[in-house]
Amino acid sequence: MQFGIFSVGDVTPDPTTGRTPTERERIKAMVAIALKAEEIGLDVFATGEHHNPPFVPSSPTTMLGYIAARTERLILSTSTTLITTNDPVKIAEDFAMLQHLADGRVDLMMGRGNTGPVYPWFGQDIRQGVNLAIENYALLHRLWREDVVNWEGKFRTPLQGFTATPRPLDGVPPFVWHGSIRSPEIAEQAAYYGDGFFHNNIFWPADHTKRMVELYRTRYAHYGHGTPEQAIVGLGGQVFMRKNSQDAVREFRPYFDNAPVYGHGPSLEDFTDQTPLTVGSPQQVIEKTLSFREYAGDYQRQLFLMDHAGLPLKTVLEQLDLLGEEVVPVLRKEFAAGRPADVPEAPTHASLLAAQEVSVA
Amino acid sequence: MKLVVVSAGLSVPSSTRLLADRLAAATARHTPVDVQVVEVRELAVEIAHHLTNGFPGRALSAALDAVTGADGLIVVTPVFTASYSGLFKSFFDLIDPAALTGKPVLIAATGGTARHSLVLEHALRPLFAYLRAVVVPTAVYAASEDWGAPGLAERIDRAAAELAALMTGLTRSDAAIGSNAVTGREAGAGSAPDTADALRVVPFEEQLARLGAA
Numbered sequence: 034m035q036f037g038i039f040s041v042g043d044v045t046p047d048p049t050t051g052r053t054p055t056e057r058e059r060i061k062a063m064v065a066i067a068l069k070a071e072e073i074g075l076d077v078f079a080t081g082e083h084h085n086p087p088f089v090p091s092s093p094t095t096m097l098g099y100i101a102a103r104t105e106r107l108i109l110s111t112s113t114t115l116i117t118t119n120d121p122v123k124i125a126e127d128f129a130m131l132q133h134l135a136d137g138r139v140d141l142m143m144g145r146g147n148t149g150p151v152y153p154w155f156g157q158d159i160r161q162g163v164n165l166a167i168e169n170y171a172l173l174h175r176l177w178r179e180d181v182v183n184w185e186g187k188f189r190t191p192l193q194g195f196t197a198t199p200r201p202l203d204g205v206p207p208f209v210w211h212g213s214i215r216s217p218e219i220a221e222q223a224a225y226y227g228d229g230f231f232h233n234n235i236f237w238p239a240d241h242t243k244r245m246v247e248l249y250r251t252r253y254a255h256y257g258h259g260t261p262e263q264a265i266v267g268l269g270g271q272v273f274m275r276k277n278s279q280d281a282v283r284e285f286r287p288y289f290d291n292a293p294v295y296g297h298g299p300s301l302e303d304f305t306d307q308t309p310l311t312v313g314s315p316q317q318v319i320e321k322t323l324s325f326r327e328y329a330g331d332y333q334r335q336l337f338l339m340d341h342a343g344l345p346l347k348t349v350l351e352q353l354d355l356l357g358e359e360v361v362p363v364l365r366k367e368f369a370a371g372r373p374a375d376v377p378e379a380p381t382h383a384s385l386l387a388a389q390e391v392s393v394a
Numbered sequence: 395m396k397l398v399v400v401s402a403g404l405s406v407p408s409s410t411r412l413l414a415d416r417l418a419a420a421t422a423r424h425t426p427v428d429v430q431v432v433e434v435r436e437l438a439v440e441i442a443h444h445l446t447n448g449f450p451g452r453a454l455s456a457a458l459d460a461v462t463g464a465d466g467l468i469v470v471t472p473v474f475t476a477s478y479s480g481l482f483k484s485f486f487d488l489i490d491p492a493a494l495t496g497k498p499v500l501i502a503a504t505g506g507t508a509r510h511s512l513v514l515e516h517a518l519r520p521l522f523a524y525l526r527a528v529v530v531p532t533a534v535y536a537a538s539e540d541w542g543a544p545g546l547a548e549r550i551d552r553a554a555a556e557l558a559a560l561m562t563g564l565t566r567s568d569a570a571i572g573s574n575a576v577t578g579r580e581a582g583a584g585s586a587p588d589t590a591d592a593l594r595v596v597p598f599e600e601q602l603a604r605l606g607a608a
Contacts, residue, residue, distance in 0.1 A: 164604075167601055186605065187605050217595040218596070220595070221595040221601070225598035225599075236447065237448075238449060241449065244593050248595065252595065256598075295447050298442075303451075307452075
């Protein structure tokens, strides 16, 4: 099982000091957090993609390319890549380039984006969001698998005799996850292609995540990619830890109360009761995370949101130390226990290459 | 059949609830129904949180499921500032826009003066028309003075009879969702899918074909 972190890349004032980091500070902090992820033995770093303040990561492959040069092992991913408003041709090229530079340590997660104005800024219409995701990904899928593509669709200018360069590393396209919180169409899309399905999980009650994952697993089997239990599932999680759980609650509360998305809303207590957010000791984080398996089944990738809501870099790095030292080693051991042998690991470049060589041989 | 009554009065006791209960009782005289009342007042905080967080708390979730799963609805709001109350509107803002398609709805309102009675026609009827509900022809308005005057009981009974007729004569149609829709529990697995719980999908080839993508 893979463990990692995903960052939204928000520039949020620290509510305890009132200080807002500069964009440069925030971008460098994201890099420092990614490097720390490798240092503490995590498997994945994923960055969001946004085109509006207060977010900085508008150019994910630029950031991931830089991180690739400074890491050895870490898989570089996205959370998410906007399949609706980006040109699928550019996604094909950017991520193939990144694959070569990072020696295959690349995958990506497709998402639609839910910020209305971003669509018209990129010449699109949010009411076509699902259709854009379907058509654009169908093209992207072909661009990575066919050397010469002739294509015509509803949303993009036609292609005649087009070759996306560079070709994917070793002829193996990056593995793709499809992220969706509430659209069954996207779970269906992931299942159809035999791609991974990622549920953000963190702002919603567990029973909702459970239904989406169940749908994906059922349809994955329907399309003949394996049993429902073999489908490739990823989940988000969100934690804040201190050795003593009261200290964690006391320290995190001002960040929670003022956080984007859920700040000024429910109480920390209600939110931790109803969603996967855990604020407490490392042991509590372990227990809550292990409980995800009860509703999602044995899964392949767990990403944690650690660096939002104005938390200072120093605090985030301390959190990552706790995650790497006290939480993830236990989770690796516990998730491995009782995991059926035929439940696969998340695909990597190496495993996809090996599978390709077997099918060619 | 399941009749769900949504009452958005703020005081306890409330004349809005009083009107709601009389409409429900009158409907029950025309056709056998199980009545469930949703008091929107009790959900006020959860409604606000849902609007800002994107997901409902437990009680609100149960109320939304009840409304979505009903065979007929009676909705009653007090008139505030020349329209339905903001809380009433916020509750219906959280209903899936397709969830009330074809559902019989009786609209009713209370107010301090009869001068606002057309709120039913210029605010509530368009709201439920947008949601593609089937709104009964008679809408019932009760001003303070109506509680002591003849006529209200007759209007209640006429509206209730219309609702009962729609509930028995028309059933909710799932046709809009498409006959090929499948659910998270594999189609044909035996028991009928739990429509309130299961997610529906259009098979991917169909979705792709609609776009005509090469």
